[in-house]
Amino acid sequence: MEERLREAVAQSHADYTEARWEEVTRSRVAFQRDQLMALESGEEAGGIVRCLVRGAWGIAVFTDPAELPRKIAEATHLARTASGHVKDPVALAPVQPVEARYEGAMKRDFRGVPLDEKRRLAEGYNKLILGFSPQIASSSVRYTDAWRKVVYANSEGTFVEQGIPDVTVMVAAVARKNGDIQQGFESVGYAAGFEVAQGREEDALTAARRAVDLLSAKPVQGGTYTVILDPDLAGVFIHEAFGHICEADFLLKNEPMRKVMQLGTRFGVESLNVVDDGYRPGERGNVPYDDEGVPWTKAYLIKNGALTGLMHSRATAHKMRAEPTGNARAVSWEHEPIVRMRNTYIEPGTATLDEMLHGIERGLYACSAFGGQTMFEQFTFSAAYGHEIVRGKIGPMVRDVVLTGNVFHTLQNIEMIGKDFVLEGSAGGCGKGGQWPLPTTTGAPHVRVRNVTVGGR
Template identity: 35%
Template sequence: MSDTPFRPFETALDRDLALKRLGEATAGADDGELFLERRRSEALVFDDGRVKSASYDASEGFGLRAVRGEVAGYAHSSDISEGALSRAVETARLAVGDGGGTMAAPPARTNTHLYTDDDPIAGASFPVKLETLREIDAFARDLDPRVVQVSATIAASHQEVVILRPDGTEVTDIRPMTRLNVGVIVEQDGRRESGGAGGGGRLGLDGLLDPADWQDKTKEALRIALVNLRAEAAPAGVMDVVLGPGWPGILLHEAIGHGLEGDFNRKGSSAFAGLMGQRIAAPGVTVLDDGTIPDRRGSLTVDDEGTPSRRNTLIEDGILVGFMQDRQNARLMGVEPTGNGRRESYAHAPMPRMTNTYMLGGESDPADILADLKDGIYAVGFGGGQVDITNGKFVFSCTEAYRVENGKVGAPVKGATLIGDGATALQKIRALGNDMALDPGMGNCGKAGQWVPVGVGQPTVMIGGLTVGGSAA
């Protein structure tokens, strides 16, 4: 493991030469940059009483981009050297052609630091991490004799980036990430059910290795598993649904958030294209994408184009007021970049992506919202889902849900799926709780083959008339 700072221009690549090659690649272009990255990651998985895997990965490389109009040329290499960069220039220039563009102004600078620079992988020794996993396994099994399997994961990564622009502007960011997850399987009378809990953020490992923290996560995983153990078959039909606070915001993220990314709207493929300034949600609904929350999983001091993160309002009191933008789509749409240009790694070109996307709370007591639910489902946890960006139609599976009749929360239900479309669901929001919460820090988002960490959140929300699909218990 290397503890030396990532200084690519002090090693195999001279800064002046890199700037010269970048200038050659972007001559006549509208935009472009050289993105350099070093990343280290570690993951330890303890499953069923033994170490299942222990992995460590280290990588570094660069991505060179030249943009003209709607076209971008991109080349990348794991070899940070003059030779590799010179070869990359030829590929990037294919997007520029004869040139004629005007280079966009560089992003504004920022002195903000939203998270620590410390490497979380080095925050605890390997034996300490391994012993923590063993303790989690033993603790879970001691909690309940019905526990038959325990899986626990400790993961950490440290990403260092340098972004060089043709005018010589240079931006750096050091991004830590940690996560701890616990999964539990219980068995009773031949029936097995599972539950999971976890979280983390752009933090050190100290908090996650604190017994008070992992014990709470383990208890939560067991609670969900035991709830599912007594779950009944979920009903099916069109009914009102109450979503719990925090992690259920993943439905908002998928069904609505992607449709508010700039590229889909510029191309007219989003269900929300052409609706700027119009009402797309019920009164009182305000949705933000905020990359400036300290230490959160989806936060970024600067995005992967060097633009400082912002707190962007997307929907205000039900009215569509903004999209999430990278530099290219913002320029083509005649608006400002919003700090949402993100990429999975140096091997990927940036695109508009969410950071921490959440709905603000309202004034209703969550208990009153549930009391008003006459016949429906109370969904507290979600697993996988699918969304069609062009029409916003979604299907989400519930990992924890309850039947509600006449305002009374009844038995848990198994196999419930929520089916609808984002645009209609926004219009059918009937109540917003005063308990807005962010998720515990476990979200990942996929788009066009790229995965990035994200955050979600919302208050307790009542949505009228969603289709609920059920299954046998």
């Protein structure tokens, strides 16, 4: 495949040509209640070419490697046709061509693990949840793995071959009492081997225990609180509410937001640092080379409280006169790369959790995320659960914790940053532009924020 790709892009008549070929092996196990819902494994392969002619892209996908030269001709023709009508010509920021090979490490290669062993593992977690309490009404356990081999070449001489492992486990429990229904879940996801899926019994029990505990938790009283976000929720917040608006392709389409997102603008306290980091071996957001063959960067979005950078593809970097950051990613061979996050996190500060709790007369400890919505700078997040903070101590569990606010106000209101940093590799993934689920990782320490609007559901 390597020679085929190198030769084909070298012979292209377009101004710029790239070709990416992917081979994916995956398997999946799913249980719901006592039912095995999925037990499957499969393989697929395909490729995509992008050709640039006078500022216009032409794109073609293919599944037969022998078609590659014909597909490049086709994409070149499409680009040439489009170039007559292009209002906003594309140009690529320059990068040094690279030749690289990278393979993610696995202690136990999941491709060699029998599907039945994966089933037994998931079934074991499922039984733990169902057997936890008579109040458990339902369960869901999902195991997935995927090995993605990506071969990439472009007409500037870049050639990259990568092998990327991905393993996720999600465990969820539903508890019921007198018509009240509550849920608990835990998930993990890593660019690693089968070993990270094993030994998750505690996660299964935690999910079940939380669902049952939430049955007797009080709904949170709505109001404005000083809130401590746990690392999981703080990580989701920084990805969803802030990360997405630091994606340069979004800003290029949104002028009002572009004016707000001027480099140098102060967004928070001096100790606030936010990073999108391309190189974190073992994490799902590990992207040593992006899908334009650009090497990883550690891109500071916020440094010492001020906006210092955005995330770029080569095209957005050219438009905004910035350096490419290695953030051009495609979820699969059927898609072109767009600007996406990798490992996005708030860097640790200096406070202990006790120091952060100190001085809060009545506050809220908000933990883990059920999910959220963002609309430009407005966000709404549902915490999976919370605890009251009473006179500097973590108090009883509360439920229906929904946090709403404006991302810029919230960043300004961050008053303490913990030193207990956690990267949360979770299942699922990021969605954008019809490309989902893209493996990413979020992370943060505990973060204390004043004046957070908390509503009951």
